[in-house]
Every structure is written in structure tokens, then in C-alpha cells.
Amino acid sequence: GAGVSQSPRYKVAKRGQDVALRCDPISGHVSLFWYQQALGQGPEFLTYFQNEAQLDKSGLPSDRFFAERPEGSVSTLKIQRTQQEDSAVYLCASSHGGPRQETQYFGPGTRLLVL
């Protein structure tokens, strides 16, 4: 079946511009995660949804970052007034939402470059 998809795959933004990144999880997956991967680093957790509820947003770096999943499926990560330090790959992952050791399936990521 289809995996996790993300769009756009690449995004170039001017500093100060707002961007929206989309994630389509695997159908039926309850849990959805966003991670930020800076160049040469491991992914870092941003936020987590169970269905439409955002249960953990402790990793969001500032109030310029906002995520939503209004119907419990597609999720959007929005970054307002982008800064150069926001340049990174943004990864989305989904899982069944069962026990904590559930496998997370990752999308290909959105590579954001802020000029």
C-alpha cells in the first residue's frame, strides 16, 4: 500500500515568508509525528498527534512553528516568518498508535531552504 507522503519535496523561502508543509500518513494510522533534521544531524522531535489531538508539542522550537491535524489524517506544519536557522529537512512519520514500540514509518521529507 501507499506509504507516508509529504509535499512539497523541496521549498525555497525568503526570510520572513510563511510556509506550510503537508503530510499524508498511511491510511488508518492513528499516530503522527513531525521531526526536524538539520544537515549532518539526526532527526529531532517536534510534535506528536494521536488522531486530531496534539498530545506533545514540546519539541517545537518557537511560537513561529504550528502544527495541526484537524480531521485526524492529513497534517500540516506551518512556519511563520521563516528564519535561516529553519533550513532543514522536515520529516513526517506515522504509526498504528498501539504500544509505544510501534514502528514509525517515515515519509521522504520536505527540504526547506530559507534564503
Next chain:
Amino acid sequence: AQSVTQLGSHVSVSEGALVLLRCNYSSSVPPYLFWYVQYPNQGLQLLLKYTSAATLVKGINGFEAEFKKSETSFHLTKPSAHMSDAAEYFCAVSLYNQGGKLIFGQGTELSVKP
């Protein structure tokens, strides 16, 4: 706080040689441990995971890892490297009381020489 340390940001082996990628974790409670592989311009793919069952875990593509509580380690091995194994490898930990979010190491880039 829990963390993951991967020793060696770059590892180079010859084709057919043993692959050993090191991962140590710190956690005050028993963790769940994962190894993911990332090919260029692709997302992460699960290689294997430890979930408190057998301490020796076998994964895809001939990889395996052994959970050693006394050493707080979860090293990844493969007896014979193949050119197609060249990629970035990430060790990760999740805790039962944190909703399943993954904490990743810095990654190890594996190169395979012909």
C-alpha cells in the same frame, strides 16, 4: 534525560568485511531501541527494533543488533558488507511514558569500498 550516542560519524569498510556500528544510550527506565537506515534524499527505513523480548534482534538485509543492558549498548552488525549497504544509519530510543517519540543519535555514515 535519555540520550543516544553513536560512536563514529563515519565508518568505512571493504565489501565483504564485518560491519559494526556502535550505539550507546542513557535511560533511567528500560527503553525501546531502534536502528533506522537513510538513503540519500529518502526517508528513514526501519532496520530492526528491540522491545524487551529477545536481546539479539535480527532485522532486514542481514543486519542484527544485541541489547546489552550492562553496557547500555545496542550495536548494529552485519557479517559481510555489500555495496548497497552504503547509507546513513541512525540509532534511536523511545520511552513508554513519552508517547512513542523517538530520540535519535547523530548518525553514522557507512561507506563500502569495493
